[in-house]
Amino acid sequence: MINRLRRPLTAVTLATLFLAGHSAAAQTPAARFVDSARVTIDRAVSDMDPTGLDGAITLLDRALVVFPDDAYLLHYRGYARYWQVVGTFMAGKKETTPPTIQLALADLRKSAERLSWPETLQLEASLNGMLIAIDPGNGPTLGPLTGRLSGEATKMAPNNPRVLLLQAWLAEGTPASMGGGAARAKELAVKAVAAFADDHPGPLAPTWGKELAESLVKRLASSGSGMPND
């Protein structure tokens, strides 16, 4: 039975590899550097390794010298900076992050002009949410922007697990009175975990987040979710 299936399976695998390789290369001449950066960032996030994150950004800086304004490279540099900002928040130095947030937003905005990835929009929303967290006085101007970008990301891909996960983190950092809170975060995180079961990212597209979503669900469950965090 297995032998009978071997040949068709091989053919399908080959076809998939061909299409994936061809498709990735067709999307951007910087494909291999995009892929390297993606892997490096995912490893650095998984290992909580800020040096690895810096290395990924250096690689992307270099690649953007060779391929200026490449939308894929810009997305991943914005994404890597998002994690730099998260790390600085966790270190209790959030007031130092606005310059990095602005750099990340500039990359993501430029990327979004050519590349329609829902993760790009949601990362923009999350970074604007961080600016509100740093200075609540930004709420009236950046709050509606954050809401619109989140809405557009959801509309573009209602079941994108990374969008749901980013929204869960954003909700976790937002008071319940402002539409966030642990209960809302848990709801989104659970949806994100479920969405990973049917997640088929395209070539070069983000693939991260499954373990992070599962970890978030566990953390929220153990911390007694459902209680507003304000």
Next chain:
Amino acid sequence: MVSGRLLLSLCVFAVVHSAAAPAQSADSSRTKPAIVRGVVIARDAPLAGADVFDRTTLSGAASAADGRFVITFGDSVPTPLRLSARHIGYKPVDTTITSLADSIVLNMDPLTALASVTILAGRFTADAQRTATLSPMEVMTTPGGGDVNSAVKTLPGVANVDEGTGLFVRGGDFTETRTFIEGAPTFTAYQFAEPTGSAAGTINPFLTSSIALSSGGFGANWGNALSGVLDLQSQARPQSTSASVNATLLSVGAGTALRLPHGLGASATAGASDLSLLFDVNGNPRRYRPPPHGNTLSAQSVWEYSSTGRVKLFALRQQTAMGILVEDPAAASTYTSRRRSDVLVMSLRDTLGRWRPFVNVSTSGLARGDSDGALDERSQLRSWQAHAETGYAWSPRFIATGGVEAEHVHAAYDTRFPVKGYDPVAGAASSATALDRSGVREGAFVQFDTRPLASAELIAGVRSDRSEFATARTVDPRISAAWVPVVPLTLTASWGIYHQVVDPAFLDVAGSATLPALHAEMTIVGAQVGDAGRFARVEAWRKRYEDLVALTRDYAAVGGLSGHASGADLFVRSPGPAGTRLRLTWSAARSRRVDPNTGQESPAPFDITNSVTGVIERDWDSGWHVGVAQRFATGKPFTDVASATYDSTRGVFAPTFGPSNADRLPDYRRADIAVSRAMALSGSRFLVVFGAIQNPLNTVNLFGYTWTRDYTARVPVRSAVNRTLFIGANLVRSRNP
């Protein structure tokens, strides 16, 4: 079978390899050795921290303290080797090396980077980026504020003359500060002495996205403004489609915003206000009858037709009316006032390569009717204005801007004055004047924004205006400089000449066809340490006025008056303890003008020698905001009555006044508290509830003095703001995509 597998394997290799192939150079044939060494130098010295890398493989390394770098390749070094070096502050280096030497030397030239110079003399901005002072939300939550002008009064250089909304900027009258919406001028017409203080038009801050006050030192692109420019930018395209309702103790309103495809957006608001309920709750110490009431309509549409270009259409219409009891020595009377103002402006702004065009076309109007005893004034002002300018960025160091504008003003006045100011009662002898005139003002300007040093900015320009209401063409050279000798210190200076066409109302009273344009020469020097949320800024300034016009107590216009003013402003903004934000403004000024009654120089009626405002605010993550403000100002000058004789013809006492503005009201003190909370509700609804207590200590401040019928005793007239509780809520429902 084996050959089939081999074929498949080769196909797999080819497919996988093809994904990476485009990123590799066709001439990247590989040879040894696998290590490249070199050194980065700048100005003949080693340069540390440069990122040196091969553009084919992106392998690279950072240069060490001695400038040396070592790049390790997997197995061989690509030839030719295409090396790049990057370092912030240095020009990029890209080179191709065909023959590998023992050591590669990369020479990097320092980049004469232009430092960010965002501070200009006299300019205090309040934009959404919060780069300088106030955001629209801060305007709204400024204790004692709630409208643009009240909050702008907390900025340096604005004197706390009274509790009205007039902006008395650096020794100038409030009519000398012009308000522009999207670059279009609105009217701040001259007003005759009013028992309510300065009442200049002001708007809801949430109709704006950016609020900037130039208390002098403004560029040649701003015409027909003598002392200050309040530059309001209307809201950008709405972020979402939404509907809102609001209700307070004094107003109700509703609004809607539409975010449409193709870069389009539109919004509209409608509101009505009436202070009756507020007075019922808090008392009515000035005996308003009827209490101030009015309505406001606004509409806006935006078309962002490209990433850099947008067209905006903004319309605003406001109506107010009120009456107030006036205790005049001659007799008590009721002053009534009705005003209707509107502005409609269409503007286009873009960046097209090196060009930065900005065009606007607008009309604004003001209709007012004021009466008090024998005084009855009705006026209609209408302006049609067109303005076109464009900047041209020759280089990052040099931007030239030129523009032209034309403004057609139609003024109609129909006024009846009491013949003697001391006998203003209804039925007293009066004289009537009328005016129905149109005039055109044409202006042109050119301005050069240069960076003579990387850390300095110099703006020099000149404008010229010709008005059919003025006797002669005016020419205004202006120059402004800012220098950042060391971050975060900025030194600023400006000098300029400013003209403003006299209000046509004076032509009526003066019986003249034209009058010279009001003239001011101003010099400012200043320094700022810090930026964004923590800075201290001090500016010293001096002004000289000529060709001023003012009314005597008997309503005669006197022209050719002069004056001078000088002062210093301190503005400090800093985070405070326990997550608070602090800001302190202290404006010290001395303003003297020739009095139209005596022809002698004396303190100006708005000569407030010290205005101090301190604001402490705190936001909580839960959406709470609390702000407390404390204001202090030296008392407003007034002219006391020395004696009085009985005028048997008119049956009233005629006062003899003492030296002009030689006495002062008691110092002004007032505290304000504002509390608000924002919260998200279900169904994409957002609620903001807010409350305020104005003057919680119920401090009695004086608006002025009146006298007994025979002028033997002064009677204080208290200000309108006693302890006042104010509450309200705003509910927004938005629909995100």
